[in-house]
Amino acid sequence: MELLPVIISAVVGIVVGTGGVVLYNKKNENGGRSRADDIVRKAKREAQDIVSNARKQADEISDRNKSEENERRKEWTRTENRLAEREKTLDGKLDTLEKKTEKLAREEKEIEALKGEIKDIRTKQHEKLEKIAGLSKAEAKEKLMKMTENDIKQDLANLVAKEQKEIKHDIDESAQAILLTAMERMSSEVTADRTITALKLPDDEMKGRIIGKEGRNIQALQRATGVDILVDDTPGMVVLSSFDPIRRQVARYALERLMKDGRINPSSIEDAVAKAEREIEKEVVRAGEDAVREVGLVGIPRELVHLLGELKFRTSYGQNVLLHSVEMAHVAGMIAEEIGADKRIAKTAALMHDMGKAVTHKIEGKHAEIGAELAKKYGMPDDIVHAIAAHHDDIEPTTPEALIVKICDALSAARPGARNISAENFAERMRDLENIATSFPGIDKAYAISAGREVRVIVEPKQIDDLSALKLARDIATKIEATMSYPGIIKVNVIRETRAVEYAK
Numbered sequence: 001m002e003l004l005p006v007i008i009s010a011v012v013g014i015v016v017g018t019g020g021v022v023l024y025n026k027k028n029e030n031g032g033r034s035r036a037d038d039i040v041r042k043a044k045r046e047a048q049d050i051v052s053n054a055r056k057q058a059d060e061i062s063d064r065n066k067s068e069e070n071e072r073r074k075e076w077t078r079t080e081n082r083l084a085e086r087e088k089t090l091d092g093k094l095d096t097l098e099k100k101t102e103k104l105a106r107e108e109k110e111i112e113a114l115k116g117e118i119k120d121i122r123t124k125q126h127e128k129l130e131k132i133a134g135l136s137k138a139e140a141k142e143k144l145m146k147m148t149e150n151d152i153k154q155d156l157a158n159l160v161a162k163e164q165k166e167i168k169h170d171i172d173e174s175a176q177a178i179l180l181t182a183m184e185r186m187s188s189e190v191t192a193d194r195t196i197t198a199l200k201l202p203d204d205e206m207k208g209r210i211i212g213k214e215g216r217n218i219q220a221l222q223r224a225t226g227v228d229i230l231v232d233d234t235p236g237m238v239v240l241s242s243f244d245p246i247r248r249q250v251a252r253y254a255l256e257r258l259m260k261d262g263r264i265n266p267s268s269i270e271d272a273v274a275k276a277e278r279e280i281e282k283e284v285v286r287a288g289e290d291a292v293r294e295v296g297l298v299g300i301p302r303e304l305v306h307l308l309g310e311l312k313f314r315t316s317y318g319q320n321v322l323l324h325s326v327e328m329a330h331v332a333g334m335i336a337e338e339i340g341a342d343k344r345i346a347k348t349a350a351l352m353h354d355m356g357k358a359v360t361h362k363i364e365g366k367h368a369e370i371g372a373e374l375a376k377k378y379g380m381p382d383d384i385v386h387a388i389a390a391h392h393d394d395i396e397p398t399t400p401e402a403l404i405v406k407i408c409d410a411l412s413a414a415r416p417g418a419r420n421i422s423a424e425n426f427a428e429r430m431r432d433l434e435n436i437a438t439s440f441p442g443i444d445k446a447y448a449i450s451a452g453r454e455v456r457v458i459v460e461p462k463q464i465d466d467l468s469a470l471k472l473a474r475d476i477a478t479k480i481e482a483t484m485s486y487p488g489i490i491k492v493n494v495i496r497e498t499r500a501v502e503y504a505k
Helices: 004-027 033-133 137-185 204-211 213-225 245-261 266-295 302-313 321-339 343-352 367-377 382-389 400-413 423-438 466-483
Strands: 196-200 228-230 237-241 443-449 454-459 491-495
Touching (some): 196 245, 204 213, 213 228, 237 245, 245 302, 266 302, 266 321, 302 321, 302 367, 343 382, 343 400, 367 382, 382 400, 423 443, 423 454, 423 466, 454 466, 466 491
Antiparallel strands (some): 196 237, 443 454
């Protein structure tokens, strides 16, 4: 490739020189032949020089190429030698591996043979042991298992009881710390509401006006309000009796207005009741808004705020439901903050958990179910709906917020003086606890003590062993949870006593 330009240059020089001579001859054919010959000779010399230089360059390039080729051949020779040495080394390693493989195969055969001999020896030993002991392998295994079970049964029962006690202690400590932290930050007054309202009469003449001619005024007032009005039971007092607190409050406002005005007749009674109902409506809305504002929530639909306000005039065992709900919301927020749950969901669900009680006289069903349906109807999130529906275990609580609402409900209801329970209900609950305990087999006696917060169960020691006692305690507790409603917790204490008596003669 390097010689080609030189040769081309030489050829071009010759052609140019020859062309010049020919052209010159045509123009000076008669007068300048000698000059043309000189030019031709000069061109030939130049062409010869160019060709000579080209040959020299070609020889140099050829020598250089030969040198490079020799170097490459030497490099190829060295590479071939290295490959040959590696091939030789690999062949040696393959031979070594083949020898090791053959050795391992022989050793495996020897091991298999030894395994077979050991198996035969063990079989013969088992046969001899079975002949000596008079028991088969399965019978000996069963007997050994029974002996082992009897030996470790008591140890296992003690271990299970110890582990349960330690786990319960740790859980109780953590739960108590969280609950105490929330309770000490929340302090509210506890007042019990009643189903009657008493109004003081200014004089006996007012009693006559309230009754009216042939009782028409009191009858009109009772029809308009739906409240029983008692004027003769307590001197100087008018008693309003109704299980509907809103109606009772309407009657109170209306009667106060009538007594202040002094004019009492069917027409004025209707006007007073209408005005009282409007006042109560305003008070309901204001109570709901105040509750939501106190808890620190926003975005609650107005319909749900109105239902919350109605709870101001609802009671549960004498406990005001709205105050109970507000207290629960505060405690739920604190507990959610302690354990890392969603604070807003816990507070919202706690505030609205008893919302169904505002309409239980209008809609049939349990208040937890009704409250959940109302919350879902007005667009509340599913977590809040679930927590409302699960706060009385009508469904299984599956979220931390639902468990918080359930705990706060029991905590608020169980506060001393929060709720009034009649003696009949208390005695009935005690009997139910004892009946549930005695419904299990192997029970000798059962006693409900500590105001129904503990059940002591005495079992027949011949029918119930230590492991069965642990299972029995769990079963009784599970049945109590499934069949009874109660605040707080109930301790199930299963007692098994074994006495060994002997006489020395």
